[in-house]
Amino acid sequence: MDTTTLIDPIAPDDVQALVSRREAIARGAKTSAFVKMALATASVPVALAALSQEVYGQAPAATVTSVLQFALLLENLEAEFYKTVTGGGAGFSAANNPQAAAFAPVRAQITGAALATLTLIRDHEIAHVALLRSALGANAGPVLTGAAFDFTGNRNPGTSNGPFLPAATNLDFLLAITQGFEDTGVRAYKGQAGNLFRTATLEVALRIHAMEARHASRIRRIRRARAAANTDIRLSGTVRGGGAAAAGVGTITGVPAASLTAATNAFNQIYGPGASATISPSEVNVTQGGVDLTTTAAAFGGAAAVQEAFDEPLARADIVAIIQPFVVATVS
């Protein structure tokens, strides 16, 4: 299949014919509870987006709500992960985070610039949660804490005995998992871009998306500093190759085989193809716009450079499969 179906774009003249949003409001255009709620909260861009959706009659606001709820879960997962690792952050308490104590050994190994980095990323994720909750209003659901997640991967933070438990004691393993969460976020936002097509919400999502990419890039450099010879981990912060080979876990030692296997399986999902390799190719992909760019890029790194130059999306179901082991509730 070398063709792509184009889904009803708004032609420029149609857009020009539409009234401005302000005029639409003045004329009493139908305004949903979602829009009113968003307007009443801090996130103006999201409110405008929801309104523009209604005026243009594109995707129903329910779609945007669903995307934002999905994004909120991902941001919650990341925020609580960093709170658990650092043992702090807004909303954190030992009482609402049953795993924080288990991560004390690895926490003691995080110092200096690495600690500053993880703390900054934590606060970014907390801010993203707050932004999305604000935009969603009543649709945001209950506030989630560390008790909603199990970062050992067994959906039970009380027992903390999943296959990723070595992350609580082994800094290299923890940082690999951290990179995996960040890159999952990058692929998830990219996968949802189409659902936010031609909305101002898209701009907010893209701005979060770029932040996640910055984070993922930085984590790679922290890891590389600890494993100088591991060139699978690019100092440029880009993703070379696909599947577990793109994760750079080859130099991690001191982790039980079962945990390394679990991590390898997870990375095969995180950097591999989704259920539909057409919609969500592996990060090893070198074909863009239907053209294999390997030869085009021959003088500039060839296939490896093409893999690095483009990040790939993952569909919602693919993301759910990746994160489900870490979320106590069943994700749909």
Added chain:
Amino acid sequence: MGDNKEMVVGDPAALATAATRRDFLRALSVGGTVVLLPSAFAACKESGASLAEPRIREAYLAGQAVTIDLSTDVGIFRFATVLEQLEQAFYNQLFGSPQVLTSLFPSAVDQEALSDIRNDENVHRLFLDRALGSNALPQLTFNFRDAFASRANFLAAARQFTNTGVSAYNGAGRFIKDVNNLLVSGKIVSVEGRHASTLQDLDDAGNATGAGESTGRRFADLAYQATLGFTTNDTLALDDVLTFAQVAAKAQPFIAQPVQLTNVPA
């Protein structure tokens, strides 16, 4: 492709012309589909040109005005090419002179990071040329001023360029008219974000591994990016965004040709 309700569009810009647009709307109204040829926003597969052979690239004369019409995706991606050309030329100039490279960046780790970025920017530009086909932007002429005078100067320019790239793709996203083109820009913008993180780290540290690093936060310090003239939101942790005009203003001082934008969406 046997469905007679299907319309094949080699160049989406053709949708803007009356006849094809009527066909386009007709195809939609009868439940047909519109199919873009493989290359996302312009293809030449069926027009005789070989996809394996890049077209002979034209170049603008110094001082020749460059007008980019942003009313179509083709225009938006032509504008993206301005930035990708700029970054491509910038890194190729560095790697074009081993003396300058080793003088500014003696560290092997710095060189590895910059070499990856250089390759990525070349790939981005070459891809855009292939995708735009006959609409590809001719070669611009660049002047990087004193960027090669020192490591600090180079990194200052580099982080300006890459943050401009991030902010440009972030700002353009909602004006892209084809969802597949949006996805392509999304695939590129996160890579620019990765680069921005790297370059700000290099600026923060003695080298890419963080030796001599002072903060551990520079890679995504939005307050710092704001001081460089980017629109960020530190409280909401939102990365850079700029309008088309703001992006053009940032790039123009380094381009010999005056770049003029028309039909700027807002």
